[in-house]
Amino acid sequence: MITRVAVVPYPPLLVPALTVRADAETERLRGACLRAVSSLADSSAEWVAVGVDPSGPIRFSSNTAGTFAAYGRDVRVSLGDATPGDGVEPDPDLPLPALIAGLLREQAGARAVDVRLLAPGTPAEQCRDLGAELAGADTALLVLAEGSNCSDERSPHRPDHRAAPLDDLLATALAGVDAQALMELDPALCAEVGVPREALQVLPGVVADGTWRGELLYSGTPFGVTYEVATWTRAD
Template sequence: MTLGGTAPVDPGLPLPVLVTGLLREQAGASSATVRLLAPDTPAEESRRLGESLVAEADGLLVLADGTNCSGERSPRPPDERAAPLDEQLRTALAEVDVDRLRALDPRLCAELGVDGRAALQVLPGVVAAGGGTWRGELLYSATPHGVTYHVATWTRQD
């Protein structure tokens, strides 16, 4: 697996980089560029990055996690605030609801293990810069082993 070229990907890289390399290879793309955001990246900085990415890329893959404290098998102790936050994420991704993504509270996300909050907040910038009408499709949303994962696609319609 590589991100492009011939150098193999170091298995010690962050998980989003490894997933990008795997998907790049499966899609047959010649290369993939990865941008990692720190969990504490401010929402406004994430939005600006999203705006800049529209001009640079033919497509965009945003990797982010849901809560990791949703049950007894979770890596963190269960927290009753996890279900409403995961529902906010699920709805935002299914409905291309950029307002719900902008409203993600950095502190709450940190407390509930949503380390990808900053990556999710790139999406409002993408939609704003991309213009047009967008359609979302939630492909998967579940909580295996106490960690919630959502998979969705967003497509510009015009």
């Protein structure tokens, strides 16, 4: 069964080769993500990753490879030990959450990650049911999700006064393993402020049984987008 979960964001700035010079906040975010996924690798060498993308619902197996070429540099990653050099051609259209899952898998030294991307607008109950389906698997879970993208003047979208309170709610829920708070996220609000709540709503299905402990490793808005990094560990 799943006993370890990591929640991480998926911005391209996690890729060192895509930035000329990372500032201290970027390094802090990268360090928190590496710490989170290293804890997954300590639990299992086989991962399942869940994210959200317009191409969903779609699944990418561990024999998939991709490239960050669309983000400025041909940095190649794979979802399993097979690499492009082994005859697996990189998919130039592999969605960003899957690319980041592959990058973090490689950084943590895990054997493979199976990526499942939900469609935006997937009902909360379906997300929870996917979590319940995954809960019994002999694997670790990587959830790719971010906070709002419109909380301040640096944001890529017009600031929205509702964004910061939602980000605070997410940070509190992730720190405290508050599955009910995640299930009660407002779908319309999340869509309007850029929060992929569908991935987060897989978590209640995973942690429905047992006692879980949460740790918030990072919460910040370095470039106008809020990122949270957390781990959940089964304690019984």
